[in-house]
Amino acid sequence: MVIWGSNQKRTDIEELLLWCNFSPKSKSHPPFIKTMVLRVLVTGAAGQIGYAVVLQIAKGDVFGPETPVVLVLFDIPPMMQALEGVEFELQDCALPTLKEVVVTVKEEEAFKDIDYAFLIGAMPRKQGMERKDLLSANVKIFKSQGMAFAKYAKSTTKVVVVGNPANTNAFIAAKFAAPTVPEKNFTSMTRLDHNRAMSQVAMKCGVGIRDVKNVIIWGNHSSTQFPDVTHATVTRNSTAVGADEAINDKEWIQGPFISVVQKRGAVIIEKRKLSSAMSAAKAACDHVRDWHFGTKPNEWVSMGIPSDGSYGIPKGMVFSFPVTISGGEYKIVQGLHLDEFAKEKIAITQKELEEERDEALQACA
Structure with missing residues (x-):
């Protein structure tokens, strides 16, 4: 056991050890962590x-x-x-x-x-x-x-x-x-696209943003991105159902919804004569806040991260995936079923990222 004199200054590590020894059941953070x-x-x-x-x-x-x-x-x-x-x-x-x-x-x-x-x-x-x-x-x-x-x-x-x-x-x-x-x-950052997708689903279903969970942005932060609601849920009257069931409009899901999210940035530039700023700033802060504090249980967010090979995406390619976060570490959500439509959309955005990567590496040479 370590004992300090009353006039001896303790390091952060010593403070942490002292806190752990005397407050093992405390749910609060150590004072110096705060x-x-x-x-x-x-x-x-x-x-x-x-x-x-x-x-x-x-x-x-x-x-x-x-x-x-x-x-x-x-x-x-x-x-x-x-x-x-x-x-x-x-x-x-x-x-x-x-x-x-x-x-x-x-x-x-x-x-x-x-x-x-x-x-x-x-x-x-x-x-x-x-x-x-x-x-x-x-x-x-x-x-x-x-x-x-x-x-x-x-x-x-x-x-x-x-x-x-x-x-x-x-x-x-x-x-x-x-x-x-x-x-x-x-x-x-693909959180801006993620937030845009959530907003579109919420408006379509007539619910609040908090009632929409687990949309996904796959791929590039560009017009080839694939906004996916296949695994999302919408809560109505305290009951969560699949987003596709809540929306009940496959044509909208595979058409206007995707197009609106993909082209939203360009539309805002056309309207404002300036690119997205308020929404982009909020999304960047959402991204880092969740990385710092973690995601809620049974919920995921979209982040562009270096691929580990999941879903067939080449290792090292920075690609947007659904992720959960705990202890400051993100983890790709595994085992999600991708139908042929999703696979085709993901292949398009992957191809664009491969082309960008190759051009960028050539420019570095």
Whole structure:
């Protein structure tokens, strides 16, 4: 048994041992765990999505109201003044969970010792730009950031890539972050598509969002993604039934529903003349919150993760799967039946990701 003098300072590990010895049945966290500070990086923090994300992180919506955060805001040098403006606004919010704001345009400062990273900054697709041009530009960004992870980050850093093409950007960042940060710690955001799918089903069935569970987004965060309600449930009058039964419209499920979710981003750009920001920021925060705290029993979410070969998807390809999360670790939901329609849709999005991957690797050479 370890005994400390009353004037002797204890380390965090010693505090944990002491707490475990004296509070073995306590359901609360050790006191020092509650106050452990998380260092959270947001790239592209001066942009629309970054601006919306940082407030949610700072006020405790992602890591909880008892976890202080240091927000590291990173962007390109021309955006430094805008970053400082975001910093001032965050200070003016007077948030109890915001311990510090760091603004920087230097990778060696931004990526050092971070716990979580939201990689939002990326080259947007412009008029007349082909996909290969977009990939080439972003490969350089995410290769550089991957190397920064390898050089400055902790091995436990967890990353969500939001900047498009998100799946392939995550693949490239993971490749160049190795071996410091493991491949499994790099994910891409398909939670926006997942949320869109839930919303469409809820509106179709006339129920609340909380009554729709276990939709799936398979594949790429692009117009080839496959939104799947085959295994989803809808609760009506306190009874959960299969979503296909609740919807009772196979033509809608295999047609307009898929099309609306696939094309939603483009429609919003057409309407707003700007890309999705509010909904994308909320989805990124949903993604990381569930990764941090875990999913509810018998529920899953969609995440772009490096494939382990499940459902025939090539190993290492960053592909959206249904996952459950516990203890900070995600696990692909296994054993789901895929009919021929689903297999065809998944093959289409897999092919696109293979093409993106090959083009990105060629651009890295």
